Amino acid sequence: GRFTLLNRANEEFMGASAQSLLGKRDADINPNTEQIELIERDDREVFETRREKFIAEEQVTNLKGEVRWLQTVKRPILSPDGEALYVLGVGTDITARKLAEERLRDNQALYLSLVENLPVSVYRKDVEGRFTFANQKFCRLLGKPLEEILGKTDFDFSSQELAKKYRQ
Numbered sequence: 001g002r003f004t005l006l007n008r009a010n011e012e013f014m015g016a017s018a019q020s021l022l023g024k025r026d027a028d029i030n031p032n033t034e035q036i037e038l039i040e041r042d043d044r045e046v047f048e049t050r051r052e053k054f055i056a057e058e059q060v061t062n063l064k065g066e067v068r069w070l071q072t073v074k075r076p077i078l079s080p081d082g083e084a085l086y087v088l089g090v091g092t093d094i095t096a097r098k099l100a101e102e103r104l105r106d107n108q109a110l111y112l113s114l115v116e117n118l119p120v121s122v123y124r125k126d127v128e129g130r131f132t133f134a135n136q137k138f139c140r141l142l143g144k145p146l147e148e149i150l151g152k153t154d155f156d157f158s159s160q161e162l163a164k165k166y167r168q
Helices: 008-014 033-049 095-117 136-142 160-167
Strands: 053-061 067-078 084-093 123-125 131-134
Touching: 033 053, 033 067, 033 084, 067 095, 131 136
Parallel strands: none
Antiparallel strands: 053 067, 067 084, 123 131
């Protein structure tokens, strides 16, 4: 469980030189015990199964105390007789993507809150004229729950003449 090789990206990510990290364990440099337990469990699994493991996202705290997000592939390095000698971990920093996703969720929540609290009916349609969103005021106007509106067009709720007018 000790670092035997680190590259420049590791140095930048961890905020320390490879030389100062060699021989250390994750627990020596990361104060978060929950993160350490997950990292060590994954490493043990790779050693025991001798199979590669893909970790879509995991939080890691670096030496500066920054919480970062990684997408990681862990692969066993085997001896000629098939014994697991090392775990090679290749991590991609996905922190920027995770922060963007969080901002997007926050913005979506704000948008929905605003749209639901407006005193007017609000809806959205795709290029085919199918409803893709409606606020509760619009649902009440049609007398239908949202599930019965989504995917439908004005032709499902209005006269042909009115639906054609809306479509134009």
